[in-house]
Amino acid sequence: MRKNTIDIITLGCSKNLVDSEHLMRQLEQNGYKVEHDSEFPHGEMAVINTCGFIGDAKEESVNTILEFCKAKEEGKLKKLYVMGCLSERYLKDLEAEIPLVDKFYGKFNWKELLNDLGKAYNADLPLNRVITTPHHYAYLKIAEGCNRRCAYCAIPLITGAHQSRPMEDILKEVKELVAQGVKEFQVIEQELTYYGMDLYGTQKIADLIEMMSEIPGVEWIRLHYAYPAHFPIDLLRVMREHDNVCKYLDIALQHVSNHILDRMHRHVSKQETLDLIKRIREEVPGICIRTTLMVGFPGETDQDFEELKEFARLERFDRMGAFAYSEEEGTYAAIHYKDDVPFEVKQKRLDEIMRIQEGISAELNEAKIGRIFKTIIDRREGEYYVGRTQFDSPEVDQEVLIKANGRQLRKGHFYNVKITDSEDYDLFGDVQ
Known part of the structure; x- marks a missing residue:
């Protein structure tokens, strides 16, 4: 358990992720070390940003809260806070049913968390956030x-x-x-x-x-x-x-x-x-x-x-x-x-x-074989670099897999990639 470290766990959509990134910047400005989406608690405090859109998302949010409650019971966590859509909608019910959570916040009043930690919300940072996605x-x-x-x-x-x-x-x-x-x-x-x-x-x-x-x-x-x-x-x-x-x-x-x-x-x-x-x-x-x-x-x-x-x-x-x-x-x-x-x-x-x-x-993917697409590189996984074309949004769409073959491609940079093969939901290519 690391002192002055806070884990932020974001569930649900990318709109929630932006809220978490704003909170992370505010916490960092107030002297905390912040980690995002770690598999288990590293710090003495955790904040879970929940989703409440449909049944499966609500179930995932509740299960995550309960997992962190267990960590708190086992002494691996001192404080646990919950924010986001689920607690916006079911705040009173959650307070009654999960008392191990130190405090529930809604989707829009998370700034109160800073006050409850004895810190101040910095109004000079309204647009600043910690980017948790790849830097590009x-x-x-x-x-x-x-x-x-x-x-x-x-x-x-x-x-x-x-x-x-x-x-x-x-x-x-x-x-x-x-x-x-x-x-x-x-x-x-x-x-x-x-x-x-x-x-x-x-x-x-x-x-x-x-x-x-x-x-x-x-x-x-x-x-x-x-x-x-x-x-x-x-x-x-x-x-x-x-x-x-x-x-x-x-x-x-x-x-x-x-x-x-x-x-x-x-x-x-x-x-x-x-x-x-x-x-x-x-x-x-x-x-x-x-x-x-x-x-x-x-x-x-x-x-x-x-x-x-x-x-x-x-x-x-x-x-x-x-x-x-x-x-x-x-x-x-x-x-x-x-x-x-x-x-x-x-x-x-x-x-x-x-x-x-x-x-x-x-x-549609098979028809792309032989064509050249401008591709941005997101990461490397094993022997492949993984990129996307303009037609692919991160996390939800397909990717382009490019065999490294000893080459060094730069993350966040664009390359012209010729598609050489395809699967149902992925493409394979070579840099031209």
Whole structure:
């Protein structure tokens, strides 16, 4: 147990990771040594930043808290604190059920932790954070909350209404991160196409990304979590005209059946979805579209699911994830719908649609053999260097494996790589 050392454990999404990075900077400024995501406690204190999005994430958060409670009972930890989405939503319940935790904080009041440690929050460091990712890329959170109110989603119950950060703050942070060596920015928020509506009265995501692209040193900008309804079409022009804006869009479509889209409160129809995908591909040739689909939503019939499978087959998304519906208390779906699709049926549908995507991914990857892609190197693993193209986001997408063969490739540097072989979800290549 190291004195004055605090372990920060981050669970859930990259938005949580940004919060942890801000907390880590504040703790370091107050004289603590901070370690992130260690497998077991190293310090005398630990802070767990929890996720509360869906059932599996909540279970992981609770299990992690209990593991650290056990470490505290065994004398391996003096103080344990919990923050984040799970404790934002279930604070009173958690306090009653897990008394070994010294204090629970929500998602937005973690600054109180510094006061409880007898330290002060340094307001001169609002944009500064400890980057826990490889030095060449960082996540850039541009807003909190969500106004969409999809029937199944608990995020608005946890984070509240959409709150955009001012553009000048975001651009200042980008410049500071570039000065630290960051070249690649993963732009994140719960629903980035809504960005600016609350501050400026209109969608400003295209303006923001264009201004970011003009900052010297910004090599790649990648966009995560767009929404299909009221999509800001001018964003496509920005992606097309600026080489450092990756031809990549993460847009969660969830479903395509009008019956289910209506029940989900997605405010978009099947035809509008098809028209949008067509326009995105026409205006940004070669774009990589990543999406997420949901199976087993209340009321989903066999016909609805067949429609979803046909949609996946025809659209041939470059990247696709899927998950089974999980009832979240307090949501419209939990209150007004019966969770009437049996677990076994949900799992069967999930397996089916992912098998479809596996085949599509294998075919799309095989078609890349012989082509040359600009690739950034993230790390070395054994005899391979591991990199990504502009079409691959870290942690969630495929990678390019490059055999070292005695060569020294520099992490965080770009190389032209010719694809020599492929698997369902990975590529192999040689530096040219």
